Structure formats: structure tokens, C-alpha cells
Amino acid sequence: MTYMSSKGFIQDFLTTADITINGTRPWDIQVHNEKLYDKVLAKGSLGLGEAYMDGWWDAIELDQFFVHLMSAKIPSRFMYNPVLVWTALKARITNLQLTRAFEVGEKHYDAGNDLYKAMLDRRMTYTCGYWKDANTLDEAQEAKLDLVCRKIGLKPGQNILDIGSGWGSFLNFAGEKYDARGIGVSVSKEQVAYANSVRVSDKVESRLMDYHDVQGTFDHVVSIGMFEHVGYKNYRSYMQKVYDVLSDDGYFLLHTIGSYVTTTHADPWIDKYIFPNGMLPSIAQIGTAIEKLFIMEDWHNFGPYYDLTLMQWFKNFDTHWPELRDKYDDRFYRMWKYYLLSCAGGFRCGQIELWQIVLSKHGTIGGYQSIR
Numbered sequence: 001m002t003y004m005s006s007k008g009f010i011q012d013f014l015t016t017a018d019i020t021i022n023g024t025r026p027w028d029i030q031v032h033n034e035k036l037y038d039k040v041l042a043k044g045s046l047g048l049g050e051a052y053m054d055g056w057w058d059a060i061e062l063d064q065f066f067v068h069l070m071s072a073k074i075p076s077r078f079m080y081n082p083v084l085v086w087t088a089l090k091a092r093i094t095n096l097q098l099t100r101a102f103e104v105g106e107k108h109y110d111a112g113n114d115l116y117k118a119m120l121d122r123r124m125t126y127t128c129g130y131w132k133d134a135n136t137l138d139e140a141q142e143a144k145l146d147l148v149c150r151k152i153g154l155k156p157g158q159n160i161l162d163i164g165s166g167w168g169s170f171l172n173f174a175g176e177k178y179d180a181r182g183i184g185v186s187v188s189k190e191q192v193a194y195a196n197s198v199r200v201s202d203k204v205e206s207r208l209m210d211y212h213d214v215q216g217t218f219d220h221v222v223s224i225g226m227f228e229h230v231g232y233k234n235y236r237s238y239m240q241k242v243y244d245v246l247s248d249d250g251y252f253l254l255h256t257i258g259s260y261v262t263t264t265h266a267d268p269w270i271d272k273y274i275f276p277n278g279m280l281p282s283i284a285q286i287g288t289a290i291e292k293l294f295i296m297e298d299w300h301n302f303g304p305y306y307d308l309t310l311m312q313w314f315k316n317f318d319t320h321w322p323e324l325r326d327k328y329d330d331r332f333y334r335m336w337k338y339y340l341l342s343c344a345g346g347f348r349c350g351q352i353e354l355w356q357i358v359l360s361k362h363g364t365i366g367g368y369q370s371i372r
Contacts, residue, residue: 006037017072019065026061027068033057049269049342053334062337063311066345103276109166109188112327116167118320119313124167124194127225127255128306128354132372137312140305145173148222150371151298151358152251154178158219161185161245163211164226168195171204183218185209211241220250227256229278232264235289243293243361252294252359256281257306257352274339280352294359297368303353310344 011021020028033056039047051057059065120126121141129140130147148170154160156179162171165184168191174180184206186192195206211226221242230238242252259280265271266279290296314337317324321333328336346352358368 006041007034010037010040013074014069017068017074019068027059027064029065030058030060031056044268046268046272049273049335049338052338053273053331055334062341063344063348066342067349070346070351071349109186109191113167113190113194115317115324115328118324119317123169123173125169126166128257128302129309129312130302131305131308132302137309137316140309141169142173145170146177147371148224148253148255148356149174149178149180151356152220152222152253154180154220157181159183161214161216161218161221163214163221163223163242164229165191165195165206166225167191168199168204168206170222170224171195171206172198172200175200175204180204183207183214183216185211185214211238214241214245216245217247218245218250219247221246221252222255223253224255225257227254228280229275230281231277231279232281232285235281235285239289239293246361248361250360251297254286254355254357254359256355256357258282258286258355260351260353270339273335286357290359294361295363296357297360297364298356298358298370300356300370300372301353302356303347303350306352306354307344307347310340310347314340314344 007021014021014029018027021031022028033051033054036051036056039051039056041047043050116124116126121129121137123138123141123145125141125145128144129137130144131140132143134140134143154174158178158180160171160174160180160182162182162184165171165186166188168184171182171184172195174182181203182205184195184204186195186206186208187210189208192206192208199205223242227238246252257280259282262282262284263279266275266277271278317336317340325333343352347354360368
């Protein structure tokens, strides 16, 4: 029986992805610590990410490294890694999205408004921009916010519920451009405080609240980049809550990152360091959750635009790093870079998608006219 070293084992995998250890191309991996190979074999994607944070390896173009890695479906070959097995088991035996609903707000969204101001557009919109006719991040985010308003047919004076309202960008845009009223709910105290401090009028308001506790009836409901935190065990109850608070002739627009495969857990590194208790839904899971509740009026995929958005976020973050480094250490810089560029690579190779889905209770007389 021939013994293969951990380095040889990893090199074989990387070769199938056209990645060379200590190669000369921008996506080739430069290894600074030979312990990397054992760590990746022991901990999979968690080990790879932690080793990057600790400076054990680099790639000149980290986003391109992940394009090659994910296009070759290398991560799926480590499906029996102990860390991944534990992550999957934990997701099945617990419901952390329900019992720890505010954890992601405290650990991620409350990281510091200075960080997000440096990284995001002027409206502080932390979701995919719509780059169809846009040249800048500000233009792409305004186009996305307007796209949402047009897709739900928003009219002056109508009342909107924004589930996962962030720093208030959508509500402020809808109030300013469409004279709408609205309530936003978020599990981040920093987001809510900021949103209320910059609101355009008293017609819009953000509340520190879990979506389960929302009461009332709204002309339309939107959820832009929050469904990724709901968890597969709660998809049906989430849709039921939206159904209960949506008017009979209103629209629900769901804007969410999506997975091309059905799963029940997140990547272990993302779960530990970026979005605790999160996971990406699949088309099948969403379909099951809305069955006999909603009619699907429109399903729009513009995942490639998230690549552009993430690359601009990283450019902004990197440019402003000298102003941030006194508060956030160098390990944080590597963590944040890894997060943004690995996700950009995932969207670029089509492994991750971005969907805007328009739903109604009873259908649209004459048919819904798709807006792009």
C-alpha cells in the first residue's frame, strides 16, 4: 500500500482545479506554513479559512483562486470532514435561527458602523446591487432599490413592511422617491439606531424586533437579504407570518442569496466567523415553503451582479483600511478579505445565485408583468 502525504493529497485535488502550489499565476496558492495541508485535511473549509487568517497561505488574486476551486467542486469532495459533519448534525438537532435569532446581529451587523460606512454605498445598502445600467456602486444600489419598488407596484401612501431592514436604505428610498410609509425590523441594535437617525421622515421607522413578533397588515412586504438567516426549519413559519400580515392584493418580494443544491447548513468557516446560524435556501426549499400559501409571479436571478458588488465592497474596504486598522487588527483584515473575495468567486462561477422572487396571495388579474 502506497502512503501519500497530506501535501500530495491536497496537491492532487488542486491539480484538478488548475491550481499549483507555489505557482506563478495569480490564482496559484503560495504556502508559507507546511502545516496547512494537515489542517485542511482535518478541518476542511474551516481549516483553509483559519489558515488564511493566520497567514499560512496567500494567493495574489484570492477571488480567482476560489473560482478555480469551486468550479472544480473541490469543497464537495471534503463532505465527510468531521467539522462539516458536526455542522450538519448541529443544524439538524437544533434550531439556532429561532433560539439565537439576535446572535447574527450582535456578531456581524453590530461589528461597527464605521466598517460598513467605509465599505458600502452612500445609503448603506448591504445587499447585491443591480448593475444592468449602472457604472458605480451608488448607482447599482439605487437601481436595485427602485427595481424592488417597481416590482411590487409601490404607490404613494402605501404601507410597507421591510423584514431585515438593515441601515434603513430601502425604507428611506421608498419614502423619499415614492412617498411610501413603512416599518422595518432588524435584529441589529446598531442598524436600528443608525436607520432611525437618518430616516427621511416620521413615515418610516426601524424597530429592534424579530420578524415573528410583527403585527398588523401591510400593503406590501419586502425582505432584502434577510432570508439567509431564517434556517430551513423555519421557512414555512416565515412564509406563514408574511402571509398573515400581507394585504390580500399586495405583493411580497423576497430578495435572497440561493444555493443550487439543497442543504441544511452553512459552510463551517462562514458559520463560525461571518454569519452564525445562517444558510442558503434552494429553489426546492422555497417552493415547499410557499406551497398553498403564495402564487409565484416572478423569479429573477442576477447572481453575477453580486460578484461586481462584492469586488467593489472589497475595493472600498481595502482603500479605507488605514483608517480602520486601529480598531480592527490585521487578522480581521484577512478574515474580511477572505469573506468578500471567496464569496465573489462563488458568484462568479455560478455556485451561488441571487434571486428576487415576487409572490402574491391570489395571483394578478391579467398576469404579472415582469420588470427588469
